[in-house]
Amino acid sequence: MADAALRNRLKDARGELGFTQAELAARVGVSRKTINTVENAVFVPSTILALRLAAALGCKVEDLFSLPPEHGR
């Protein structure tokens, strides 16, 4: 599945800023569980949520999410 191929470094980016999952969830207006599933690559977020996450963490969407090399870029 293409969905499972999405890589993310959300956990690292969140950790660098010292946010808990609950704090990040409150900033982007979703549940903590949603943040948890995105970090664990269980759930692929929508473009809107990806943009909100990037804004909340002060980085670009490409810094948080990427495709593996075999899917090209």
Added chain:
Amino acid sequence: MSKPSKPLDTDRAMKGRIRGLSVGIIFLSATLGGVLAATGRIATHQGRAVDEVRVGAFLLLASVLLAILLTGGRWVIGNPAMNDELVRANRAKAVWLGYVVLILSAMALYVAMLFNEVDFTQMLPALILIGVVVPAICFVALERKGEKGG
């Protein structure tokens, strides 16, 4: 004090919703035997008032569970985080699975009716149960999976 209270409340509310759905699933499934017997008695004009109440309660509980499943209980809890895109995705998967299982069950029933004498009135409560309980169980399982981090 620096931690926002909203996500914690959301977590607790979501766990409460899952617990409520689970209890509803168990209760609805447990009442099926009694409802089938009551349906048979009503259909053969031997039913008592208690049979009608039993069938009515079954239909009411099934309707409430279905409403919670399809709306996320927005009419009870207005927190938008309770209905975020993960919940909507889980709900879509659960409803899709419920639809497929319900159609397959109806097809199996149709085939069975061609070869055996099956009272369709007796089968309707079972089909209603399948149509409500299968997506509800699937939704609960997906929500718990998310809770554990997959």
